[in-house]
Amino acid sequence: MSSTHDWINNPLGVVKEMFDMSHNNSTSGWEEKVVKFFKEQLKEKDARTAVPSLNDVPLHYLKPNSLVKFRCFIQDMFDPEFYMGAYETVDPSSKAKMMQCGKYKDVAECSVDFHSSNTVNAERQTFYCVPVPGESPWVKERYASESQGRVVPSTSYAPSRQKRSYEDDDDMDTHPQKQREPNSAVGPQSPDNHHGNADCKRQETEAPSSQAASASHLDLNFPLPGEKGPSCLVKVYEDWDSFKLNDMLEVYGILSVSPVLSVLADEKETSSSLLDPTDSMETAAEQRVHCPPASLVPRLHLVHSQRLLHNNPLMPLTVMEQNTAFLSSTLSEMAAVRAELLTYFTHVLLGDTLAAEYLILHLISNVYNRRDVLPLGKFTLNLSGCPTVGSYTERLYHIIQQLVPSSFYLGMTLQNLNQMRLVPKKDYVANRLVSGALQVPKNTSLFLDETRLEQGQLDTAGVHNVTALGNLISWQKVDYDFNFHQMEFPCNVNVLVTSEGRSLLPSDCQIHLQPQIPPSQIEEYLSSLHVPSDSSSQVNKFRIFLGVARLLDYSISDEVTKSVEDDFVDMRKDDPQSVSAEDLHRMLVVARLLSLSLGQTTLCRDSWMRAKHIEMQRKTRVEQQKCVNGNEP
Amino acid sequence: SSIGDLMAMPTSPGTDLLSPAAPQDTSLLSSPSFLVSSPLMYGTPSSRMEGTPRSGVRGTPARQRPDLGSVRKAPQVDLQSEQPVSDATVGSEPSGGQRLVIWGTDVNVNICKEKFQRFVQRFVDPTSTEDENAGLDLNEPLYSQKLEEISVVGDPVLNVNCRHLQSFDAELYRQLVSYPQEVIPTFDMAINDLFFDRFPDSFLEYQIQVRPYNALKTRNMRSLNPEDIDQLITISGMVIRTSQLIPEMQEAFFQCSICGASARVEVDRGRIAEPAACRHCNVSHSMALIHNRSLFSDKQMVKIQESPEDMPAGQTPHTIVVYAHNDLVDKVQPGDRINITGIYRAVPMRANPLQSSVKSVYKTHIDVIHFRKTDEKRLHGLDEDAEQKLFTEDRVQSLKELSLKPDVYERLASALAPSIYEHEDIKKGILLQLFGGSRKDFSQTGRGHFRAEVNILLCGDPGTSKSQLLQYVYNLVPRGQYTSGKGSSAVGLTAYVMKDPETRQLVLQTGALVLSDNGICCIDEFDKMSDNTRSVLHEVMEQQTLSIAKAGIICQLNARTAVLAAANPVESQWNPKKTTIENIQLPHTLLSRFDLIFLMLDPQDEAYDRRLAHHLVSLYYHGEEQMEEEFLDMSVLKDYIAYARTYISPRLSEEASQALIEAYVDMRKIGSGRGMVSAYPRQLESLIRLSEAHAKVRFSERVETIDVEEAKRLHREALKQSATDPRTGFVDISILTTGMSATARKRKEEVAQALKKMIQTKARTPAMKYQQLLEELRAQSETAVTKELFDEALRALADEDYLTVTGKTVRLLA
DSSP: OHHHHHHHHOHHHHHHHHHHHHHHHOOOOHHHHHHHHHHHHHHSTTHHHHSOBTTTSOGGGSOTTSEEEEEEEEEEEOOOEEEEEEEEEEOTTTOOEEEEEOTTOSEEETTBOTTOTTOEEEEEEEEEEEEOTTBOHHHHHHHHHHHHHHHOOGGGTGGGOTTTHHHHHHHHHHOHHHHHHHHHHHOTTOGGGTSSOTTHHHHHHHOGGGHHHHHHHSOOOOSSTTOOSOOEEEEEOSOGGGOOTTOEEEEEEEEEOOHHHHHHHHHHHHTOOSSOTTTTTSOHHHHHHHSOOTTTSOEEEEEEEEEOSOOOTTSOSSOGGGOHHHHHHHHHHHHHHHHHHHHHHHHHTTTOHHHHHHHHHHHTOOOOEEETTEEESOOOEEEESOOOGGGHHHHHHHHHHHHSSBEEEEEOOHHHHHHOOOSOEEETTTTEEEOOTTOOOTTEEEEEEGGGOOSOOOOHHHHHHHHHHHHHHHHSEEEEEOSSSEEEEEOOEEEEEEOSSSOSSOOSEEEEOOOSSOGGGHHHHHHTOOOOOTTOHHHHHHHHHHHHHHHOOOBOOHHHHHHHHHHHHHHHHHOTTTOOHHHHHHHHHHHHHHHHHTTOSBOOHHHHHHHHHHHHHHHHHHHHHHHHHOSOO | OHHHHHHHGGGOHHHHHHSTTGGGGGGGOOOHHHHHHOGGGSSSOOGGGTTSGGGGTTTOOOOOOGGGOSOOOOOEEETTTOOEEOOHHHHHSHHHHTTEEETTSOOOHHHHHHHHHHHHHHOOOTTOOOGGGTTSOTTSOHHHHHHHHHHHHOOOEEEEEHHHHHHHOHHHHHHHHHOHHHHHHHHHHHHHHHHHHHOTTOOOSSOOEEEEEOOSSOBOGGGOOGGGTTSEEEEEEEEEEEEEEEEEEEEEEEEETTTOOEEEEEOBTTBOOOOSBOTTTOOBTOEEEOGGGSEEEEEEEEEEEOOGGGSOTTSOOOEEEEEEEGGGTTSOOTTOEEEEEEEEEEEEOOOOTTOSEEEOEEEEEEEEEEEEESSTTTTTSOOHHHHOOOOOHHHHHHHHHHHHSTTHHHHHHHHSSTTSOOOHHHHHHHHHHHHOOOOEEEGGGTOEEEOOOOOEEEEEOTTSSHHHHHHHHHHHSTTEEEEETTTOOHHHHSEEEEEOTTTOOEEEEEOHHHHTTTSEEEEESGGGSOHHHHHHHHHHHHHOEEEEEETTEEEEEEOOOEEEEEEOOTTSSOOTTSOHHHHHOOOHHHHTTOSEEEEEOOOOOHHHHHHHHHHHHHHHHSOHHHHHHHSOOHHHHHHHHHHHHHHOOOEEOHHHHHHHHHHHHHHHHHHHTTTSOOOOHHHHHHHHHHHHHHHHHTTOSEEOHHHHHHHHHHHHHHHHHHSBOTTTSSBOTTTSSOOOOHHHHHHHHHHHHHHHHHHHHSOOOSEEEHHHHHHHHHHHOSSOOOHHHHHHHHHHHHHTTSEEEETTEEEEOO
């Protein structure tokens, strides 16, 4: 077991050993060996949990240059950088030359011989990673409790960092809320954040006590307002083209928090002079973004990473097929859990079973494919007729948040629409992608609360935001603003719109809520609304259910295809006006989701009929509603 | 403050005149006449130029080239002896020179020089199409002519296309790319020797500088790697930021504060070796830097970002820092698309003696040697160059193979938006729009440019995937814009004037139509557009320009964009009993500017429903792989279109022209009998454009009859769909243009023939009653004959000059 500690506590030792070995017998390929070594080590059963996680262990408990893991989201990609992959040092006293390995490190020994012909230059890519945006608290807790058991013996870690521990303790332990407050109050895109903090860096070093205040000035660029957690500069050495913006990753890397990094940045700013070409290259703003103090934004030198298909801690990480045991046990329970969930949602949706049914379908929807521009499988739900009393929509959101791994509540107030930054925008001065609320990982539940909308005027930004939301819903894409051009990033977000009447945003499916509770009693009913407690086994079953249903494969057999076609032709015969291609599109999605929610991976005739049935019910209800409101389009 | 000092320099020439080095940085001295009059111009070269060979040429000052880095006094090495050769005479002897190379390279100065001179004197490129070479005799040595140009114009810069160099001497080219820092000064030397031999009397501001461009190793920013450091590279990108001018010190001027003696120190790699003691009076630490007598050169930092086209999906664009020097400063503005040629540099972090460790990262940048704007002339003329995408040989080959397939047209059409079911003709129309016609310039004869772009309007029931088609097209073309009629205003489409927040100046911001110049502007919900907004489209859709007169800015911008619009019927459902105009409520002036107007209707027929259902179901469950096999890849389609648009510009063949004339005359005939104009020259132009586009699809340089046939067919199909008068059942040209559905025409002809026969069989009375004739015809025919149909038949016979109708009587003619 001692070896385990070696590769976790001192991974650079492992790297150095391999580097030296290759150097002596001149067999190349030590780089692959390192990658392979860590991959092998992490394959072992407990190994993953043995590695401390940056998500739940405060930074100052972690030992510098040790192996850590980080569950994160690629928010921005910086330019590739060239570094000294291997270099020679000269001992000033003995003049002895030594080859050193520069990989997985930020800093080199000082006595570098810059003119040595043995220097090997190499290239690496930096990604700016933030914790998964919108991750529900239960997910965080669950992940933390899984790894915590092995990590926390903090006493052995704490003393290892003599130099910064005082400030860090101060900062991290006492001010996490403070640090967060200004952020959540002004929102992520407050213009003040960018200005007037030219001196903040100096403040930091001079007065550590004020660090918490100045730290908030350092905009960590979280996509969603009110987020917290460490962000990280992940340095990738291999195969960086395979990473994509907005990927969810679990990275294993060597933590680098050397204070030199911030000192270097600091010193550069002060000594900026006319004669050094490297100084004028970056603006102060760029400097701040690309070289933030390591105590706030640590560097991670990636040795192994895994793309996350989901961030549900209750499900196995790997592809479903490989976990047949898990899969079969869940599948057998699916129908039962679904029934329970339906009952529960009916309770939440004021006794409306049909709406509950659609809510389930919505929550397990997933863009599983794209045909040229058309995303397949999306199922945006517009829940109209929501009561405006007793902050019903907020309650609904909290319940959904309890069930899905990541979610975000966007109250569509005029202020939010006009002022919030939804679409990420490239800031060329600081050379970074300023995040927006629509930069979220896949399968995030976006809850748009239109009941909050009041009369007023949308300004230009507001119109752009509404357009962006519309594009997101219709095409599942967000056009990032690169100032001179736009760039399209596909996404996969479950959008739920709650509104009083029909939503102003497009949707795949509108259902009007029909409360079974008399309006006078709604408020009372709401106060007694049952919110699932975090630990109950039932709620975990729901979470697994929603997660698994989304990942299942699905197919339609030829016979069913035939009968679906027949059905469609018949329906068109009866009433060609009311059944269009769009309806068939929707019915196919509903049938798909309905089958999956029952744990069936092929469409059967029953499910098709049932899909048709609930669609009919929903349509009649929408028609009725139109008659009631009259003037609605 | 140092900039202020700089500006002051030319006004106080007294101090500078004394120094022999002063004229060397002539860029700072505004008046060249002063140089001519200065006797110091000629004579001893500056002390710091001793190491460089350029000073030898007739006293024309050499200008430092900061783009090549500080002048490296690299020793030449004899390969055999491995000893640095200090004696320059050895190098000048051809036999000894063979083995003499610049240290660290395989470049021999003399051989390199000779080779380059030979290149300049002999290189001929008869096929050159570059605009720079306009006016040059292509059969004469190209660069010799350019030298002549330099002697006349006096701009001492020689741009050399590396592609030419490579085709002439591959070895020299390799050396240039690998050791630009050594080879380019050699070129400079060679060209100046040559120039002053040929034009000994010409006067230049400073010596000619060679600027190679278009290094064949043209790279995507993403593919730059550590091996490219210190090599000559060409990359393309977009300027995103330019810094202010940075005065960079080239030579520091020190003066002794005790005795006033001065010393000049050249800046070497950003460092000045400050003299520790005065050489004159030997007092130590007495030398002080005098700023305004030091020499500075201009420098500017430019940030380049990858062009959006060559970026892999799902990643963010990379940026790179570029330094422009001297006269290249301020040559580019943010937003420009440029190709830059320069030397890729990496600067290591300097070790700081105070610290025990150093960041192991290099800073990289490019020292630019040559800028080439790719969209230079966008606002002025045609820019076929700009569109030029580099295709690999293989790709071109495979595209050509594809073009030879007999069903290439159908194939491409079905590859277009495969997720949208059927609507074959609409897809074909859009395909032709993507290719566009050939550009024709009639500005000589006063009509200006003819529109080459095809405009298409789709109208029809909501939910018939019109928007989806638009989205697809928008995603397919490199310069596409997507707007919605609901959300766009006139200014959003055209251009607006706003105050730049930084400079407080009025600037013109271009809107969607201008941005999609040379592309396609997709406008959804065309009908929801306000009249005001729509009116700007009139100019764009025919003249292809946009005139703006607001806030003191009066200009005409090019907007050579094809418009693909989608409109919904006013009553939300298409009313088949109404005409297109009534259904979409668009002014006919605008409608007539569309080459093709398609209806996308729900056909409501069982077989169609079944096919549709099958298509949709399979869409939802077949995997990506199966679908891919059936259709062409989107990227192939993209390349195919780009290739055809760039390289193919078909011309009408004789037969095709005849066919077009016939088609046009036919169209004119249809309505002429009824005393109305049924086809305008506009329709003829549409047909020509469509035929040309179809020829482009076949990669054919000639428009053949088959192209005309298809254009006619498509045009007719579109009209049949959109210009049919629902009341009379035939296409009425007063709605849109002209044309008639095939069935209606057939029926009319039948009735006309029956009528004629009937009249012939009857007694030849010259006049008949209208009503009577109708009743007789009705009695005779098996199918019902409506009054309208009867009228039509009469009109058809009248067209044949068989009879005339006057009031209620029908008279036979002849």
